[in-house]
Amino acid sequence: MPVAPMAPPAPPPLPSHLLIPFASASAPDCQATLKGLRLPQLEALLGELVPAALDAGDDHSLSLPHERALARALGLTQADGSPCEDGLIPWAAAHSAQPATPQAWLSPCHFQVGMERVSLLPLEQLVLDEPESRALFDALAPFCAEDGVTLRFDSATRWHASGEPLRDIACASLDRVSGRQVDAWMAESPRNPGGAQVLKRLQSEAQMLFYTHPVHDARTARGLFPVNGLWLSGAGAVASPTPLQPPPTLPDTLRQAALRADWAAWAQAWAELDATHIPALLERARRGEAVTLTLCGERSAQTRVSAPRGGAARLGRLFKNLLGTPPAWKALEPL
Template sequence: MSHLDILLPFGLPPPELARDLLRELKLPALATLIARAKKEHSRREFDDFARALPHEMWLSSQFPLPSFVPANPAPGQDVHNSPALACAAMRALGLPAKQGVWFMLHPAHIHIARDHLVLTDIRQVGLSEADSRELFDAAAPLFAEVDRELVYGDANTWFMRADDWQGLVTSTPDATCGHNIDIWMPHGDGARDWRKLQNEVQMLWFAHPLNERRQMQGKQAVNSLWLWGGSPATASSAGQREVFNLPDGFSGLGQYARAAHANTGAADVIAAKPEKGLLTLDPLIQPALTGEWSSWLEQLQILESAWFAPLLQAMQQGQLDSLSLIITDSSHVLELSTSRFSLKKFWLKPTLNRLLP
């Protein structure tokens, strides 16, 4: 039997704009899949101040990630944490992660709002390899001074070892994006030391020639580092699920799957006939985080023709037996399941109304 789970982050429109946005969409294939699906779970609500977004928590729950929470939390201490992805991400980049506790670091831009600091979408930083290396080489001595091993991963992701910070609670950059960073800053073991080190890096980069060049080019200054994803080094073990198009920051999860495919299209997924597959469609994340709802509408229309229409046709032709839709926003998850049998319910007219709050 061929089954596909489809994770659609930010496919749920914001409640205050939902009816207006859905009125603009022409998505007959997605509307058919939604209308003829059974509801697996009601719309589950998550804490607005959670340290990972609903789609990040759902995706992480599908793989055997190591636990990374304080062993003996104090009364009232927040034990929820960002997914423990650092070591998985290191291995995906060909870096050794055989021992120790590691964190991911992203070069970032923090801007000053009226009375607080806000982390912007890290995708918009757009560092080249050469520019990232320049900032990395400048910051490395500061990490060496406090005996923190710093490792270069790629232009957007570095890694730091801190074995004594196993109680540090962090937040994903997307959960933090657009908000007052004070709420989502790391806390617990090592928080004060990290804040001091982060401040030193910020002061070093403030007048760095690279940032002067970027500002002259109209680009964002790279003025901070965002830390998250703390993970103890553990051996990875492949699972039975076949995964397609894991999103940035989560691509390391592919090592826990039977097979991981990147940059695949609908035809490739259908041809693979996964017994139990997982597909992530993430083009809606960036416009949703930045409130660019016209772009959100455009991306959904592209997904309709590139993905939902071919997948619906594959089900109708018997190439795919069933699929589940896991649709989220910043604080909710809606899960729906459709089979070849349920598609025969012709009396259920295509509609997107299940996406309404």
């Protein structure tokens, strides 16, 4: 007797939380592009949801709104349960097997030095391959070890660091500084001045080491940007290690376009989201399921959740629909 084939396993349920980084940006060209967007599915979804939380910030925070929102969604907090302080979200430690150990990510990078400013080249434009990155990593690792920082190679553009000097180091994320002047974003550590001094020394040693390394001349000969420094991000230790919560859905296309300041691609990414992720969440909201939408800009983030489904709530939505749905840009512009 033939054996019936086993049914394929059911797909896991879709996350009910959609978190959108760079749903808006403060650049004038982005704001101009924003007002030309036509996002009917997003507008319909906003009509089904009610405001739940506003994380108001400014352009000078070390941690971007989507990073703060993601930390909250994952359950990353301080020891007392309050949100992580600005620039002190311990991303490297949170994703390690020893979250109580101070850790960070070091990214080999290119600082563009001008007459009056120093800016950080977005990592995507560095075009650093693994053999070159490993050669620089192997040269720097012994110097780090002398200062109590252990390096582990993670990827061409991200090395993992661990050690006590990385505790309580407030640092700006790469998303915050990419393409921007870095003076205001250099890592600070009033709680760990000794660690700050170690990191400054390692930064200086890396600059000199990378400048004299054969990789520098090889990249310059090929017309590539040389690696001339490091950027520290995601530093610290998890105060109360607990299992992380399931992550929300986190589309990356808007972020990628915004970091390149490619606002045509950014508008296209919004159109694709409005045709894919947004309708899926809208359908679930209309079925009465609990859904969450978090829209993040460069200053603030707003979270909206499923509206109550009672009779009074239905009448309220009907009245709101009669008045007409405001264009999506009005919800996105303040971010």
